[in-house]
Amino acid sequence: MRIVVLAGGIGGARFLRGLRQAVPDAEVTVIGNTGDDIHLFGLKVCPDLDTVMYTLGGGINEDQGWGRADETFHLKEELAAYGVGPEWFGLGDRDFATHIVRTQMLGAGYPLSAVTEALCDRWKPGVRLIPMTDDRVETHVAVEVDGERKAVHFQEYWVRLRASVDAHAVVPVGADQAKPAPGVLEAIASADVVIFPPSNPVVSVGTILAVPGIREAIADAGVPVVGLSPIVGDAPVRGMADKVLAAIGVDSTAAAVAEHYGSGLLDGWLVDTVDASAVDRVESAGIRCRAVPLLMTDLAAATRMAREALALAEEVGGA
Ligand code: GDP
Ligand code: CA
Numbered sequence: 001m002r003i004v005v006l007a008g009g010i011g012g013a014r015f016l017r018g019l020r021q022a023v024p025d026a027e028v029t030v031i032g033n034t035g036d037d038i039h040l041f042g043l044k045v046c047p048d049l050d051t052v053m054y055t056l057g058g059g060i061n062e063d064q065g066w067g068r069a070d071e072t073f074h075l076k077e078e079l080a081a082y083g084v085g086p087e088w089f090g091l092g093d094r095d096f097a098t099h100i101v102r103t104q105m106l107g108a109g110y111p112l113s114a115v116t117e118a119l120c121d122r123w124k125p126g127v128r129l130i131p132m133t134d135d136r137v138e139t140h141v142a143v144e145v146d147g148e149r150k151a152v153h154f155q156e157y158w159v160r161l162r163a164s165v166d167a168h169a170v171v172p173v174g175a176d177q178a179k180p181a182p183g184v185l186e187a188i189a190s191a192d193v194v195i196f197p198p199s200n201p202v203v204s205v206g207t208i209l210a211v212p213g214i215r216e217a218i219a220d221a222g223v224p225v226v227g228l229s230p231i232v233g234d235a236p237v238r239g240m241a242d243k244v245l246a247a248i249g250v251d252s253t254a255a256a257v258a259e260h261y262g263s264g265l266l267d268g269w270l271v272d273t274v275d276a277s278a279v280d281r282v283e284s285a286g287i288r289c290r291a292v293p294l295l296m297t298d299l300a301a302a303t304r305m306a307r308e309a310l311a312l313a314e315e316v317g318g319a
Contacts (some may be wrong), residue, residue, distance in 0.1 A: 001026045002078055003277065004191040005127075008033045008204025009048040010065040010238060011296075012232050013055035015197035018302025020126050028127040029187040029261060030215070033141035033199075034112065035172045035207035038155045040051040040089055041079065043099040047155070048094035049116055049131060050098060050206065057123025059094075065238070066092040072261055086190075087162040111183040130187070132208045135178040141247070142169040146293065154203060160286065163240035171201055175210040180217075187283045188217040193313040196227030196266070198237070201257050202244040219265055224313035226268035227261060229254035232294055233274045255281040263287050269309055270294060 001023060005016060007030050011281060017029060024290045033048045047066065054060040054068060071092035079086055091099070098119060111134040120129055132306040139154035143165050151171070188194065199205050209215045218225055229296040231254045237243055242252035250260045254271040261269075263286030270296035271278050282289035292311055296302040 002187075002190055002192050003028045004187050004194045006028070006031050006033075006132075006194075006196055006199070006205050006208045007048070007052055008199035009036070010055075012197045012199040012204065013052045013060070013201075014065070014296045014302050015195075015228065015305065016056055016127060016301060017198065018021075018194070018296065018304070019306040019309075020110050020198075021299060021303040022306035029183070029190070029191070030127045030129045031184055031187070031208055032116075032129055033204045033207050034131045034133060035137050035175070035203060035210075036154055037136075037138065038089075038153060040086065040091065040099075041084070043096070043103045045089075045091070045099050046102065046112070046116075046131070049129065051114075052127075052129055052313050053120055053125055053268060056125030057120075059060035059123060061267070068092055071095065086160070089155065090159075095280045113183065128183075128187070130183050131181050132184065132211050133178040133215065135174060136173050136179045137174040137178050137207065137211070138287070139207055140171050140173050141167045141244070142171070143167060158240070161206065163243040167243050170206075170244050170247050172207045172210045173294060175207065178211045180211055180213050185213060185217050188214070188221050191221060191223055193223055193310065193317070194218050194221065194225045195309055195313075196225070196261070198228045198230035198296075200230060200236075200239070200241045200244065201250070201260060202241065202248055206213065206248075215265065224267050224317040225271070225317065226313045227258070227266055227296060228270045228309055229257060229272065229275070230273075231257055232272040239297065254278050255285075258282045258289070259285050263293050268312040269308075270305070272314060288312065 140151040141157040254275040258269040268288040276291035279289045292308045
C-alpha cells in the first residue's frame with residue numbers, strides 16, 4: 001500500500017509514528033511543510049522537516065515534541081555572550097549540527113529535497129520525507145502591535161509572541177511562485193490513499209496545499225483522502241491553531257475545519273468522540289465522518305488513530 005501524508009511538525013510526526021506501527025509494510029511518503037523555515041545565525045532551519053525526521057528517527061525530545069533529546073545549549077550561550085540572537089528560538093548544540101550540514105549542502109548547490117534525503121540517511125525515519133517545494137516559501141503573519149500593523153515571520157509570531165496578539169492574515173509568501181519538489185506530484189499520483197494528519201490546517205497542511213499543483217493533484221488523484229481533526233472539544237490539542245484559524249475566518253471546531261477543506265478535497269474526516277455531535281454536520285457537507293478517540297497520548301493511541309483513518313479510507317474508497 002502506498003500512503004501519502006501531508007505533515008507539519010508535532011501533530012504530523014506523532015501520527016506518522018502510529019501509522020508506521022499500524023502498517024509497517026506500507027510505503028509512506030511524507031510531504032513536509034517548509035513554510036516555517038527560517039534563517040538563523042546564517043543557517044537554514046527547517047523546523048517541521050526536522051520534527052518529522054527526529055520523531056521517526058528516535059532523536060526527538062519527547063516532552064517538548066521538537067528539538068533533540070539529551071540536548072545542551074552551549075553554542076546558544078556563547079552566541080548570546082556576543083550579543084548575537086535571537087535568544088527566543090531554542091537551538092541546541094546537537095540540533096545545530098543538522099542545520100550546519102543542511103546549510104553547507106544548500107550552499108554547494110543541492111536542492112532542499114536532496115539535502116533532506118541526505119539527512120534522513122542518518123535518521124532512517126522509515127518514510128520518504130520530501131519537502132513540499134525546493135523553492136523558498138515563508139509564512140508571514142499580519143499582526144497589530146502598539147497600534148501598528150506589520151507582518152512578522154511565522155516563527156516570530158508563534159515562538160516569540162506566543163500568538164498572544166490576534167493574527168489578521170496568514171500569508172505563505174512565495175508559495176504562488178513555488179513548484180512542488182521532485183517526487184511530490186508523482187507520489188500523490190501513485191498513492192492508494194492520502195492522509196491529512198492532525199496537523200495545523202492553516203500553517204501546516206494549508207501551506208502545503210498553497211503550492212500550486214499539490215491541491216489539484218490530490219483532488220484529481222481519484223483515491224480516498226481522509227483527515228483527522230487537530231481540534232478536539234473546540235480547541236487545539238496543542239499550540240494556538242485557533243489564532244490562525246480565526247485569521248482565515250474558520251471557527252475552531254472539528255466540523256468547521258472539515259468544511260474548510262471541503263468535500264472537493266476530503267472524502268473522510270475523523271473527529272474525536274467528544275465531538276460526536278459534529279458528525280452529522282460534516283456528513284451533510286458531503287464528507288464521511290466518524291467519531292473516534294483522537295488523543296495521541298502514546299504510540300498505541302496514535303496507532304489506533306492510524307488504523308481508524310485507513311479503515312475510513314477503505315470505507316469511502318469502496319463507496
Ligand atoms: P507543528 O508544526 O509542530 O505545530 O505541528 P503540526 O502542524 O503537525 O500539528 C499541530 C496540531 O496538532 C495542533 O493544531 C494540535 O491541535 C494538533 N495535535 C497535537 N497533538 C494532538 C493529538 O494528540 N490529537 C489531535 N487530534 N491533535 C493533536
Ligand atoms: Ca510547524
